[in-house]
Amino acid sequence: MATRSTNPLAGVVAATAAGGRLVFVPSRVREFGVTLGGSVMVPLWMATPLLLPMLVIAVVTESRLLWAIVWVGLGLTALAVIGLALALMFTVSATMVRWIEFRPQGNAEQLVIARSLRSSIVAAADLRRVVVVERLRLGQRKSLTVVLHTRGGTVECEPGFQAPMSQVGAEALLAWLTSQLGSAGVAVEYRAKVDRNFACPGEWWTRSHLAALWHVPVGEVDELAVRHGVHSYRYTPRAMAMHSPAKTVTVYDPDRAYEVAEDLRGQHTMAPEAGAAQEVPRP
Secondary structure, three states: OOOOOOOOOOOOEEEOOOOEEEEOOOOHHHHHHHHHHHHHHHHHHHHHHHHHHHHHHHHHHOOHHHHHHHHHHHHHHHHHHHHHHHHHHHHHHHHOEEEEEEEOOOOOOEEEEEEOOOEEEEEHHHEEEEEEEEEEEOOEEEEEEEEEEEOOEEEEEOOOOOOHHHHOOHHHHHHHHHHHHHHHOOEEEEEEEEOOOOOOHHHOEOHHHHHHHHOOOHHHHHHHHHHOOOOEEEEOOHHHHOOOOOOOEEEEOHHHHHHHHHHHHHHHHHHHHHHHHHOOOOO
């Protein structure tokens, strides 16, 4: 029976003969396929609501004018598909970072940045810092990006479509990057960007959800929420509005709840160390 890998960076980090490689796009074919599919679907999605009614009317009325309009519309749609496909393929080829190789392993002096059609080399001495940016919405990750800040500018490295990089833990990634760049004195930082542009209480979290997230009894959720400034909202769900209008539900801001969970996790991690420091050896 096959055993599941316990490596938190499986499929993301690989050791090569030259150094350690961090993979963002494991398959160029799949990435180009996704890009090509998007370039085809977007023009069709925009043109269909306009061309389909005209096509139906042209078939029913047998109007030559409407048939001419339909054929012109199809031609323009085909041109839009071809133009968008070429533009996106060129953009992806020029900007998409496939992998970064830190050479040598564990003591990086230079970074090889491989793109689809070319590669470049950045000296570790030219790196100012490396930032792992995690974008969150409703307490859930939406994207994970590694940004290299160099003397000449920035290089943003985003995971490809369904790439393993998008699923790894930020802490494990930070630890690996630090192990590669620590000897060069390059700072590795973490930054969370929370998207708060929403106003749908139905997507906020309930007491039971927060209790599971914070690892506390449900009865302690309200007190912790007030103490840490987690916004709450009471409303009547639409499903209950007709039959039980007096029944309300209290929900909590998931983004702030996620930040509190990180703080509580840090406190629980430091607590044993603090307790050990207070122990006095018996005579």
